[in-house]
Amino acid sequence: MAQTELLNSGVAVGYYRWRICALLFFATAINYIDRQVLGILAPQLQAELHWSDSHYGLIVTAFQVAYAIGFLFMGKIMDNYGSRRGYAFAVLVWSIAAVVHAGARTAVGFGVARFALGLGEAGNFPAAVKVVAEWFPIKERSLATGIFLSGSSIGAIVAPLVVPVIAIRYGWEWAFVLTGLSGIVWLVFWLATYRPVNVHPKVSAAELAYIQSDPPEPTHDIPWRQLFKYKQTWAFAWAKFLSDPIFSFYFFFLPKFFNSQFGLTLDKIGVPIMIIYVMSDVGSMVGGWLSSFLIRRGWSVARSRKVTMLLAAFTVTPVYFASQTDDLQVAVALIGLALFAHQAWSANLLTLPSDMFPRHAVGSAVGIGSTVGAIGGMFGATTAGFLLESTHAYGPLFVVAGSAYLLAWIILHLLTPELKVSLADKDIIL
Incomplete structure (x- = not known):
């Protein structure tokens, strides 16, 4: 088959890009493991280091604030310095910050370490989405995004299994050290493996042509401030x-x-949580696969992404009944389905910046949007706490959890009826 026929048929020619995707998956898993260590060890640390609940709350807030701030400049770093150096810098910062936790003994010390961790971890998604834009054609991007995004669920599963074992056998300090060093190990593989796609010695001419088979993009820069327009x-x-x-x-x-609704204690909560995050893992890949499949079937990029996201938004809605049932298995199934749909939604939402902006601006666009998302997360956590304190009921929270995606989809569609690649002088409709 001639090369042009391969490109037109969508048949993959070479597979090195999937090795790069595997590195994104492991980085995302490590990212989520590192951020969970403190939460898993919090009861022990509070007892041993005499923290109050307010101290712990401020430590968590330090991470959230830094995470929101970090997205802005980390996205710009990825675009200015390139994926190889930018991603390496982010992982190095968060890995060192994770290890530094082991030397902290006061709430202030943990707050400083947590702030540094948030700054570094903010680089993961702008970098990963940018790498996907550089290494995958449009028709494969949501699938690649879904695969690396599933690393977040794997991290959420692995951390509760590994961290307690390390802490019990070697002390809580080593839980921070060993998980932090996993990022350094990843960094070695990244620097040994990654080169820009157009000069990578292990990417064949056929695979490079396949990756770059989309319409060519302009090479002129879009100023960072202009993205806000x-x-x-x-x-x-x-x-x-x-x-x-x-x-x-x-x-x-x-x-x-699960504790308040079903009386589950720490020793019994592991299996339900694991089931839920396994379901979310599947959702990442199914959501990414579906829109890629629809594009290969001839659907437009806009229609493929939006139909997949709308299906995900509707799939979330039954989660309200998790707060109304007395059956643990039903609640786990409903919440698992909601997280399945959330990850399917996110696999496509994170792909949109690479659909709507040139590759050299993708990191910055992801950074800006993710900062807004992180701010929403801070307000959401605070609001949830106040609602629970005042109502002692989860029903209102699950109503919001079941309806937010439909509202988000409507706003997204109203602002971008057609997905367009934003350029300085024109828009290209996809």
């Missing part, structure tokens, strides 16, 4: 603002929900 930027940002807090709600409040 585009509706596409705000469409992505508002969708993140409304949907990111929902994942944060599950991430931080599920153990408390």
Whole structure:
């Protein structure tokens, strides 16, 4: 088969890009493991180091604030210095910060380490989405995004299994050290493996042609400040603002929900949480695969992404009944389905910046939108706490969790009826 026929048929020619995707997956898993260590060890640390609940709350807030701030300049770093150096810098910062936790003995010390961790970890998604834009054609990007995004669920599963074992056998300090050093190990593989796609010695001419088979993009820069003028930027940002807090709600409040609703203690909560995150893992890949499949079937990029996201938004809605049932298995199934749909949604939402902006601006666009999403997460966690304190009921929270995606989809569609690649002088409709 001639090369042009291969490109037209969508048949993959070479597979090195999937090795790069595997590195993105492992980086995302490490990212989520590192951020969970403190939460898993919090009861022990509070007892041993005499923290109050307010001290712990401020330590968590330090991470959230830094995470929101970090997205802005980390996205710009990725675009200015390139994926190889930018990603390496982010992983190095968060890995060192993770290890530094082991030397902290006061709330202030942990707060400083947590702030540094948030700054570094903010680089993961701008870098990973940018790498996907550079290494994958449009028809494969949501699948690649879904695969690396599934690393977040794997991290959420692995951390509760590994961290307690390390802490019990070697002390809590080593839980921070060993998980932090895993990022350094990843960094060695990254620097040994990654080169820009157009000069990579292990990418064949046929695979390079396949990766670059989309219409050519302009090479001129889009100033960072100009990104705030585009509706596409705000469409992505508002969708993140409304949907990111929902994942944060599950991430931080599920153990408390299962304890208050079903009486599950720490020694019994592991299996339900694992089932839920396995379902979310599958959702990442199914959501990414579906829109890629529809594009290969001849659908437009806009229609493929939006139909997949709309299906995900509707799939979330039954989660309200998790707060109304007395059956643990039903609650786990409903919440698992909601997280399945959330990850399917996110696989496509994170792909949109690479659809709507040239590759050299993708990191910055992701950074801006993710900052807005992180701010939404901070407000969401605070609001959830006040609602629970005043109502002692999870029903209102699950109503919001079940409806936020439909509202986000409507706003996204109104701002971008057609997905367009934003350029300085024109828009290209996809």
